[in-house]
Amino acid sequence: MISFENSTLYYYTVGTRGRAEAIRFLLRDAGVNYQDFQFSFDEWNDLKPKLMKKFPMAVLPCIETQDGQFFGSTVPLLRILGKELGYYPTGGVQDDHFIENTADLASDWVSDYCKMFYCPNQLDFHLNMEIPLHLSRLERIYGAYPSGPYALGNEITYADFLVYHILYQEKFLDKLHESNPNLEKFARAFEERPKMKAYLATLPKNEPEIYPTPPKELQKTTS
Ligand SMILES: N[C@@H](CCC(=O)N[C@@H](CS)C(=O)NCC(=O)O)C(=O)O
Numbered sequence: 192m193i194s195f196e197n198s199t200l201y202y203y204t205v206g207t208r209g210r211a212e213a214i215r216f217l218l219r220d221a222g223v224n225y226q227d228f229q230f231s232f233d234e235w236n237d238l239k240p241k242l243m244k245k246f247p248m249a250v251l252p253c254i255e256t257q258d259g260q261f262f263g264s265t266v267p268l269l270r271i272l273g274k275e276l277g278y279y280p281t282g283g284v285q286d287d288h289f290i291e292n293t294a295d296l297a298s299d300w301v302s303d304y305c306k307m308f309y310c311p312n313q314l315d316f317h318l319n320m321e322i323p324l325h326l327s328r329l330e331r332i333y334g335a336y337p338s339g340p341y342a343l344g345n346e347i348t349y350a351d352f353l354v355y356h357i358l359y360q361e362k363f364l365d366k367l368h369e370s371n372p373n374l375e376k377f378a379r380a381f382e383e384r385p386k387m388k389a390y391l392a393t394l395p396k397n398e399p400e401i402y403p404t405p406p407k408e409l410q411k412t413t414s
């Protein structure tokens with residue numbers, strides 16, 4: 192049993208953009224207290240060699256527990272949190288696979304989104320090819336259990352946090368009703384979870400978009 196209470200989440204100072212926000216969502220929903228350690232791209236360059244000594248992946252986002260254990264990379268971290276905090280499928284191998292697959296495909300979308308930080312010339316491809324593909328995949332997945340609202344029916348799992356976050360990040364939450372009824376049902380149910388509702392209400396309303404032009408403070412990338 193791993194305790195995540197009072198652990199430290201490491202990520203860049205990029206607001207709700209990037210990969211850490213889905214982790215914050217899950218921690219908030221679970222009511223876990225954590226420190227949010229945020230730093231600039233330059234600060235990361237100093238921090239990374241120190242982190243490597245304790246955590247060979249030295250990748251963001253990562254979490255350091257109070258007793259010094261590191262867990263990182265979005266989906267592996269969500270999975271561990273899911274196992275420890277009650278967001279891991281309980282129905283057996285088929286459900287495990289279904290949710291792992293959902294998280295993996297949502298993560299592909301996050302990677303395509305993050306790429307727009309440093310490849311603004313791929314905007315057309317992102318908007319016209321990548322987003323429609325990812326959206327249609329997730330819409331299909333969320334229709335597999337027609338009663339919904341979550342990917343696995345009425346059981347929320349770690350993958351749902353990643354899916355909600357990418358829909359949030361790509362500004363699709365208000366458009367789902369047009370042609371994505373399964374995702375619409377999911378998003379509205381997710382937003383009604385009491386702790387999520389409270390947390391979502393605290394998020395900034397007009398964060399600058401990363402495309403078509405990333406905000407100046409986010410334009411510098413790391414090695
Ligand atoms: N597959 C990983 C990718 C992690 C990743 O590439 N993270 C970036 C930040 S979004 C990072 O750690 N960059 C800094 C570095 O590698 O030095 C995930 O989904 O979390």
